[in-house]
Amino acid sequence: MTQQDPQYYIQGVLKKNRRLLSQTITLIESSLEEHKAISKKVIEGLIPYTGGSIRLGITGVPGAGKSTFIENLGTMLVKKGHKVAILAIDPSSNRAGGSILGDKTRMGKLVSHEDTFIRPSPSGLSLGGVGSKTRESMLVVEAAGYDVVIIETVGVGQSETSVATMVDFYLALMIAGAGDELQGIKKGVLEVADAIAINKADGENMDQVARAKHSLEMAMQMIMTPSFAWRPPVLSCSSVIKNGSLEVWNIVLAHQKEMKRTGQFEQKRREQSIEWMWALVKEGLKSRFNENESISGLIPFLSKKVSEDLISPSAAAGEMLALL
Ligand SMILES: Nc1nc2c(ncn2[C@@H]2O[C@H](COP(=O)(O)OP(=O)(O)OP(=O)(O)O)[C@@H](O)[C@H]2O)c(=O)[nH]1
Ligand SMILES: [Mg+2]
Known part of the structure; x- marks a missing residue:
């Protein structure tokens, strides 16, 4: 198995291999696009455990x-x-x-x-x-x-x-x-x-x-x-x-x-999963914003206008969202 294969990490973690456990966390923390793709699959594979x-x-x-x-x-x-x-x-x-x-x-x-x-x-x-x-x-x-x-x-x-x-x-x-x-x-x-x-x-x-x-x-x-x-x-x-x-x-x-x-243990965990989902949505949206050139070019311009009260925050947000 190569280090590009999610199973390399999944099996290593499940076998409680400490070196692979460390490597998996390093992979997950990486901001490289190719690592992100593998890391997503690793998490999916591990979720049941x-x-x-x-x-x-x-x-x-x-x-x-x-x-x-x-x-x-x-x-x-x-x-x-x-x-x-x-x-x-x-x-x-x-x-x-x-x-x-x-x-x-x-x-x-x-x-x-x-x-x-x-x-x-x-x-x-x-x-x-x-x-x-x-x-x-x-x-x-x-x-x-x-x-x-x-x-x-x-x-x-x-x-x-x-x-x-x-x-x-x-x-x-x-x-x-x-x-x-x-x-x-x-x-x-x-x-x-x-x-x-x-x-x-x-x-x-x-x-x-x-x-x-x-x-x-x-x-x-x-x-x-x-x-x-x-x-x-x-x-x-x-x-x-x-x-x-x-x-x-x-x-x-x-x-x-x-x-x-009182049943709150499970309820809290369920709510936390939903919060996590939204945190990921926000993170994803923000990075798509920054990667989208027509939007990222607009950000300084709109920020300035908002700070000078020339345009309302909601109008500026609407303008950027419409471009996504
Ligand atoms: N008197 C006393 N000193 C303590 C106690 N616990 C920790 N210390 C001392 O307080 C200092 C800071 O301890 P840490 O455990 O590193 O504190 P921390 O909150 O992890 O610090 P950061 O990770 O830097 O935020 C060290 O010099 C410890 O020896 C305690 O119960 N009593
Ligand atoms: Mg500490």
């Missing part, structure tokens, strides 16, 4: 302790017999150098473990920072038999809310700030989180953590949460004194049980 994992998203400001937390959680899960895949969306890896190696080494204990697969992905430029192929990569690791998938995303741009649309459980890892505890907490995150954990609850930080916990509990009472069947808990944790992973995991399991009991 997906869906079997617990999908967990973890967000938090840079330095909140996400990677350290995930390393502890992952280590615990592997001991319990799980196979854990970690997809880290790395906004800094767009820059030369980036922190890919940084993250890999920070999860040093896990990198070498045979039941874990760690994949840092560049965030790409689309979707405000989310790796545009994160969802596809998640499906690929599921097909390779990983039964827990953890997606780490830095709280910048829209990446937080986009990841929420692809996972079963979304954890916001926070740190207690000096003074106003709610400072820097973007409203959008609390609204999509299934649990909030205030991290670094250790050493001299304890008082601040307790205050932050109280403020967040108050804030959560005023927020419309993702599901009527689940009230997102606020807890505290620390990777230094190693408490938190088990508590968080038990919450994830309790959440899943409740969502399945």
Whole structure:
């Protein structure tokens, strides 16, 4: 089988071949047209083998302790017999150098473990920072038999809310700030989180953590949460004194049980598939826009007219759409 043959990747992934798993994700992330065509067929071929994992998203400001937390959680899960895949969306890896190696080494204990697969992905430029192929990569690791998938995303741009649309459980890892505890907490995150954990609850930080916990509990009472069947808990944790992973995991399991009991688990996944479809439609339309010379030539002209109020946004959009 050649590398042009989708079966090369499909069979490799299904046989749980790690090298081919990495190669498949690289193929999926490629923006070359010939790769895109193969990658579509690979995903189609793997879809029947997906869906079997617990999908967990973890967000938090840079330095909140996400990677350290995930390393502890992952280590615990592997001991319990799980196979854990970690997809880290790395906004800094767009820059030369980036922190890919940084993250890999920070999860040093896990990198070498045979039941874990760690994949840092560049965030790409689309979707405000989310790796545009994160969802596809998640499906690929599921097909390779990983039964827990953890997606780490830095709280910048829209990446937080986009990841929420692809996972079963979304954890916001926070740190207690000096003074106003709610400072820097973007409203959008609390609204999509299934649990909030205030991290670094250790050493001299304890008082601040307790205050932050109280403020967040108050804030959560005023927020419309993702599901009527689940009230997102606020807890505290620390990777230094190693408490938190088990508590968080038990919450994830309790959440899943409740969502399945109320039929919301399947419903959420179905809605997420539809959202994914539309995200792909938008992406496809946008690239067709840019590839279509008569439209791409018009974009700067129409943008200028709209910005100067010479034409309405809807008229400009209509003019471009009519050319498609
Ligand atoms: N005191 C304390 N420090 C921690 C804890 N968890 C992580 N740290 C430290 O915080 C720093 C950042 O940790 P990371 O795990 O790399 O944080 P991150 O959120 O993954 O960071 P980015 O990926 O850069 O956004 C490191 O120096 C860790 O040693 C904790 O529970 N308590
Ligand atoms: Mg990290």
